[in-house]
Amino acid sequence: MSKVIDCPLNYTMNLIGTKWKPLILFHLLEGEVRSGILQKKIQGISNKMFTQTVRELEKDGLVLRKVFPVVPPKVEYCLSKRGKSLETVLRGLDAWGLEDLEV
Amino acid sequence: MSKVIDCPLNYTMNLIGTKWKPLILFHLLEGEVRSGILQKKIQGISNKMFTQTVRELEKDGLVLRKVFPVVPPKVEYCLSKRGKSLETVLRGLDAWGLEDLEV
DNA sequence: TAACTATACTACTTTTTAGTAAGTTATTGC
DNA sequence: GCAATAACTTACTAAAAAGTAGTATAGTTA
Known part of the structure; x- marks a missing residue:
């Protein structure tokens, strides 16, 4: 089970190295959102995968999550x-x- | 099925973006092998995954495969x-x- | 003649990743 | 009191990726 x-x-x-992680990180280069x-920027991602992926990135210390205690x-x-x-x-x-697509 | x-x-x-592809490509940077x-350089890969992955890389035009008609x-x-x-x-x-592991 | 070689293929199973659809929350505005 | 809201959460299913083990090949060597 351990990853060597x-x-x-x-x-x-x-x-x-998963389907959505690099994409989410990439879009976050633009800054806080x-x-x-x-989620709307990540074309085709399901709600579940978005939450799940972002949470994993948070767990791994790659993104920060700020929760505002408001409703909604x-x-x-x-x-x-x-x-x-x-x-x-x-x-x-x-x-x-981009390069490769152009060729 | 189409990948948007x-x-x-x-x-x-x-x-x-799969488990073995970058690894195989990386080891091929050293040259023809x-x-x-x-396969021995790719620690932990199974025979099946090696063949399968290398063939996909060939199909995608990222690696070249040279077969010598000899036995074995x-x-x-x-x-x-x-x-x-x-x-x-x-x-x-x-x-x-490497950087990240050091921190 | 039987074992050995390097490469690959196949059938089958397990694990991981991803998708669907429905439910939860607490407050505002009608 | 009921819908709308934003961000989840859960249960269930489907698809993709990876692993295991066994088979084929055809010359060379013991």
């Missing part, structure tokens, strides 16, 4: 310092896709 | 031009993991 880390790349992929707004609820997300450190990598992945 | 591409990052992840040797079989893999263009991204992911 044989190389750092493996570690990185275990952390963000309300939960509902962020208000929640905001933003990148943590650790999350921000992924910026280069995320933009790199995005840029590669 | 809402942003280039999504496209990239659909192409290489025989199948068996490559001899097969070599190397990165295609398109595969090589992932170098920066792959090294970026690896470097991030």
